[in-house]
Amino acid sequence: MISKKIEYYKDPIHNEIIFPQNDSWLLDLINCPEFQRLHKIKQLGYTHNLFPSATHTRFSHSLGTYEIVRKFIENLNQGQITDYERKVVLAAGLLHDIGHGPNSHSFEKYTGISHEEFTYKIILSKTTKINKVLVKNKIKPSDIIKVLDKKCSKQWMNNIISSQIDADRIDYLLRDTHYTGASYGKVDLQILIRRCLLVNNDIVFRPKAISEIENMLVGRYHMYKQVYLNNHVLCCEWVVENLLKRLKYLYLSKAKLVNKFNLYQIIEPWLKDEEFTIEQFLYLNDSNFYTLLDSMEFEQDEILKKLFYVYKNPHLIKIDKYEPKLFSSINKQLSKEEQKYLVKVFESIDPLLYNNKKQPIKIYNDKTKKITTADKESFLLKQKNNKPSKNKYLIYIKYN
Secondary structure (H helix, E strand, C coil), X not given: CECXXXXXXXXXXXXXEEEEHHHCHHHHHHCCHHHHXXXXXXXXXXXXXXXXXXXXXXXXXXXXHHXXXXXXXXXXXXXXXCHHHHHHHHHHHHHCCCCCCCCCHHHHHHHCCCHHHHHHHHHHCCCCHHHHHHHHCCCCHHHHHHHHCCCCCCHHHHHCCCXXXXXXXXXXHHHHHXXXXXXXXXXXXXXXXXXXXXXXXXXXXCHHHHHHHHHHHHHHHHHHHHHHCCHHHXXXXXXXXXXXXXXXXXXXXXXXXXXXXXXXXXXXXXXXXXXXXXXXXXXXXXXXXXXXXXXXXXXXXXXXXXXXXXXXXXXXXXXXXXXXXXXXXXXXXXCHHHHHHHEEEEEEECCCCCCXXXXXXXXXXXXXXXXXXXXXXXXXXXHCCCCCCEEEEEXXXXXX
């Protein structure tokens, strides 16, 4: 793995994730316990229930995001990027997801706890190893937060991490496509890298990149439709959300809980409507969270028992287009209390293909020296109706 000049990780997406000798300090960030924890956080939460190979982690995605940032900077840097700016965006790419809880984005739905909030806390807290490594290498943790929060004065530094074409999106599309076996999110990274440049402190693309920009936007759209917002995955998340919701209700009601193996203390701050300390939050990972869920099998509350049974038998969860008669029929079979947990009406909104108002993709013409936006240059984006469609669904549990 190590040569005299370069250290690297082997990776199925990028082949090699490279750390040149002058960037070896980044390996100290990777070896911090806060970063190593990402080995135990799946990238796609419950998606592996439908796509069994989608068990890749936030650890590999974070490395991949760093590698794409590194490649973009290597291409962009023609004396316009300082060494300090380079270090800040490389570290930002590497650390952008360290605040994820178990089940990744699903955990945010369950608890309302933002992964960005804890990412910022972990980077800024003087008690973390990550903070100490940054300070040791003369990098202000607050400068990384500015990039992640899109408040850096150099717009390219914000956009390389978070925009409609950024290192984060490119890596998760490539990585998630590979591990789910989908075919929608394949992107030619080299075309995007070779055909971008810095103009007025922002990232712009040459017109020849438009076909690949279209390819990425369409791929992302279909990944959201077929993978990220897949109805089966949403149903599994709904059951877990209600398991935790019911547990919290019982806890706050001071109901008698078995609490087998005393695992509820892992999420006790949330059960008490208190904030997690950084130390408490960093203890959370997929392993102990799944064990906590499994321990609910021993509880005697009838609603919790029903939810747990469905959690173990997800084929019992049904989803249909919303029909008032069906909704009424299901509710008649449930008590008022059961209706809070065993049936739900929800609205699904299709993702946008391209948002021409929020961080538009900029196209630069070398001949005219003018900058336009992708929707004005792309025939596909001109034709696409950007008004998202909405669909109303009914999730419920069918035991027979």
